[in-house]
Amino acid sequence: MYEVDFVLPRRHRERFWPELLCATPSPRVVLDSPERIVGGVDAWIVQTWAILAQKHGQERVRLVERGEAGALCVFHYDHATLRNGVHLSYSVVVRADRPPVPLADTVIEQNPAVHENRRVRYIPHWPQPGLIPRNRSRGGKIERLAYVGSDMYLPAYMQTADFKDALAAMGVEFVHMLNGNWRDHSTVDVLVAARDVPACVLEVKPASKLVNAWMAGVPIILNEEPAYEALRESPADYLSAHDARTVLSAVNLLVSDPETYAAMVANGDKRKVDYSPENIASAWDDLLLDCSRRRRENGCVDKSRRMICYWLSKLYNRVWIVMRRWHD
Known part of the structure; x- marks a missing residue:
């Protein structure tokens, strides 16, 4: 006691x-x-x-x-x-x-x-308290890619017309989940998170975005950070990307390969139990x-x-x- x-x-x-x-x-x-x-x-x-x-x-x-x-x-x-x-x-x-x-x-x-x-x-x-998971009735369709995180970290390339147009060509809309508005994942199909900060800052950041993605039942695309790497047990945990090209490539993989998408969702259901x-x-x-x-x-x-x-x-x-x- x-x-x-x-x-x-x-x-x-x-x-x-x-x-x-x-x-x-x-x-x-x-x-x-x-x-x-x-x-x-x-x-x-x-x-x-x-x-x-x-x-x-x-x-x-x-x-x-x-x-x-x-x-x-x-x-x-x-x-x-x-x-x-x-x-x-x-x-x-x-x-x-x-x-x-x-x-x-x-x-x-x-x-x-x-x-x-x-x-x-x-x-x-x-x-994330009060997290609303993705609506499973959406199945494997991928229509919305959401950036999760503070707007101060939003990468410049994600704000460009070229990036958004490339997503639109795949039938995907880019949306922001900014400034604490991180709860409702019901209509989100893929998450992406990235930030440009010194390595000493990344050393103390948590793996929250990854764990919340597992909780929400949404595959996530992440920059490599110590917290994510420490939790990674298989490729199904998250997809890695570091710039516009690799993010778009990861989205295209999930759009074109429903089995990979389903495997990542199922993997998240297993991993979330520990958290x-x-x-x-x-x-x-x-x-x-x-x-x-x-x-x-x-x-x-x-x-x-x-x-x-x-x-x-x-x-x-x-x-x-x-x-x-x-x-x-």
Whole structure:
């Protein structure tokens, strides 16, 4: 058994979740509002708290505004600060797609290619909440190719008339699923995802687009990224492409070869089981049980020493960001 506090500062609640400002916030508010779970804090902190509190009870899984001395606390990177008490508690910090974590007893990484050790643990990102799968009555017809991801990553070639005209010649329409509008896959036949960012950013990105494609029952075309490569077990997991020519070639393969399309859908049905909310909740349980045991073994924290470590790490991060040319 474990008891854990998920840290969600008041400012975030006031802006995005005013219903959670009460003394006993209800997990159902979150679980019944999947369309509001868009950002990393909502996905990693608000959603995880809601799922585990619904499973274990709010006496054991609490939502707090600040980490307290001696408690087991889960923070998102953005809120893992001295102001929010990261130095006071046994701190579990979700790095998400951020630079190295300045201070944490345990760091949660979302990229399956990460090297795990006593301090670093991998937990899969939750699948898209409220995801609407492809309508299976569409069969093998391919009429819509959807780009999924932030518009800041939309490759230039996908915005050209030549690219869209080439798809139209195959009877395929190109559509955007942008800025959090990632739930409804009911009329999507193929997905494509790509982004042009530094390698250090790709090292921390999750495999969410691939897992969500499996959940949706939609074949996906992807750039090679560490997270996707780490999960790949067969060619049926996804098709690889890196420019307009290879994306169009992959779409043409799926249009002209219904057996390949059907095989990828069937493969996704098998792969998605490992990334169900139930299995991810169990992974969280295992992690928090281990952290609870280690918290008891470690005893009291040295607050002054941890504050110094925090500021030294913050200085290191500034150098790291410049040297690695980090941008996201």
